[in-house]
Amino acid sequence: MLKLTPILLLLLYGLAMYWFSAWRTKRELDERSSPLADARLKRLTDKFAEAVGVDKILVHIYEIEPVNGLAAPDGRIFITRGFYNKYRQGEVSAEEMASVIAHELGHVALGHSRKRMIDFSGTNAVRVALATIFNRFLPGLGVIVANVVTSLLAAKLSRSDEYEADAYASALLVKAGIGTEPQKSLFRKLEGLVGMGGGAPAWMMSHPKTDDRIRAIEENEARWRLVPDT
Secondary structure, eight states: OTTHHHHHHHHHHHHHHHHHHHHHHHHHHHHSEEEOOOHHHHHHHHHHHHHHOHHHHHHHEEEOEEEEEEEOSSOOOEEHHHHHHHHHHHHHHHHHHHHHHHHHHHHHHTTTHHHHHHHHHHHHHHHHHHHHHHHHTTTTTTHHHHHHHHHHHHHEEEEEHHHHHHHHHHHHHHTTTSHHHHEEEEHHEEEHTTTTTSSGGGGOOOSSSSHHHHHHHHHHHHHHHSOOOO
């Protein structure tokens, strides 16, 4: 039991840090967001609501400029002001914006916030344990090596969540009668919208490469077409 105590303490520390981060995020979102009021988007989110059997789906505007969507730990869905402005300027269609909302709904429905809490705590414990081990053989470099290893692990876990949320969004878009073309077309223009270019290799990125995401969507579509109607 004594040997396990440091690991348990690290896990508890990770949980505490996650909850503090979630609390700080909630406070930030409460202070800098408001309900989205857009008739075209509401018609599309109403289709989502009907597809999943709820009265309505609420979306909020987060008053920051970076182009992004967000599923908060408390289950709320946010679109940033910068992203919404792209839509208002005609760079993003209503259906493409709806695909973002569907993706964030996927994160909520699949419990990714709770999963990330566990992942965060676990990778924090792994980081400290690896740093202790590596420091025995690489004094002064153990922490760096441990950080790289755990960053790779965290990125892989995050990419898995993104693929799952993409698949959920695809299924919801199909069920709502919108289809997956807006989802794929948004991915094709996303790098231009957010100003990405070059950057880290795919295995270091928290999101999959665009081509891989589109390929996964098309593979899902092909697989669904093979499933007979019941």
